[in-house]
């Protein structure tokens with residue numbers, strides 16, 4: 174079989190030579206709406222530890238906004254250089270719900286026909302770090318599937334490693350199942366992966382971008398663990414969404430103006446900056462209803478917010494960060510950092526166990542995937558553009574791939 178139409182389901186295990194996919198090429202790097210284009214590409218071969226998945230729906234994630242822009246990493250050049258791959262395109266997508274179509278000879282945990290979601294932790298099976306039984310997310314070979322690897326979930330047939338597959342929560346439609354896992358697993362590791370700074374009963378947790386993909390997952394996970402999330406948003410329209418998803422209170426960042434790099438500590442501007450951070454800290458206390466500062470600050474905006482996050486964090490608390498959406502050149506007042514013995518922790522995606530744990534919370538109905546919008550396959554570029562412009566309404570977004578309509582795939 175040469176090619177099948179989207180939604181046309183060949184017999185299980187039959188693999189067309191080519192497939193429909195959304196891809197970026199280096200000569201299109203730039204605005205996501207132009208960079209992402211529909212193409213017909215060769216269906217990938219797969220290795221002994223890998224599976225091919227007939228993708229029903231895909232999540233839309235910010236990493237493929239970065240892939241479209243070609244910064245901070247040219248993912249195509251990086252793969253060609255570091256792994257000797259020949260492909261001159263990036264067929265991305267890091268969140269997938271679909272049907273296992275074919276499996277490599279070493280794959281034991283899934284079989285053709287299984288309905289799965291795919292988490293995006295990818296690592297070399299022979300990596301010595303893995304063989305020593307340590308956290309694979311800290312291995313040198315670790316990559317983000319569908320961002321740093323090719324043939325992700327914007328393909329009719331995606332290639333993944335067997336261990337990435339988790340049974341699809343049955344109660345969810347394909348698009349709901351595709352929408353949550355990258356953000357939810359990242360949030361879970363940030364909040365539960367860095368002992369002793371994990372969410373405990375009563376803990377106040379400050380959540381930046383609380384109505385976004387990561388933030389909406391974080392609010393709910395904190396609540397499930399007995400914590401008290403305080404949401405930060407930029408518009409009053411997002412307030413009710415945050416309260417409905419577990420926030421004990423909401424702070425509007427547009428009520429403050431001290432954002433950006435911390436001024437020189439000897440300058441007059443520093444005094445104004447401290448006033449701004451103190452007022453922000455008080456707004457957190459007001460949201461909580463008592464003078465308790467966050468034991469965990471859930472960070473991702475980076476440059477513009479991190480100085481304030483580090484200041485607002487409680488003594489002995491942790492600022493945990495997984496991105497620098499507004500920039501990477503961060504400043505903080507070290508005096509408060511060491512005197513109050515705070516922790517600044519980087520975090521990236523999740524391992525198999527963390528992805529499975531958060532999928533169970535979703536499968537049990539304790540965390541909602543927060544699917545805000547479902548796009549058609551041909552709208553994949555447009556969906557990334559909305560994300561870049563911070564114009565998506567809330568939570569997570571998805572696009573249909575082989576699913577022929579929204580609402581399919583859920584079972585009682």
Ligand SMILES: NC(=O)c1ccc[n+]([C@@H]2O[C@H](COP(=O)([O-])OP(=O)(O)OC[C@H]3O[C@@H](n4cnc5c(N)ncnc54)[C@H](OP(=O)(O)O)[C@@H]3O)[C@@H](O)[C@H]2O)c1
Pocket residue numbers: 234235236355356359381382383384385386387388405406407408411426473474477478495496497498499520521522523560563568
């Ligand atoms: N390392 C990892 O494993 C990992 C995993 C997932 C995501 N990420 C990264 O995390 C970032 C967020 O991802 P996401 O999926 O949550 O994106 P998202 O859905 O677009 O949400 C991001 C939120 O950030 C807030 N924001 C935007 N500009 C801001 C600013 N100047 N100051 C403070 N907040 C601002 C916005 O909320 P308001 O405007 O309402 O404040 C927005 O809702 C991206 O850079 C993504 O690549 C990293």
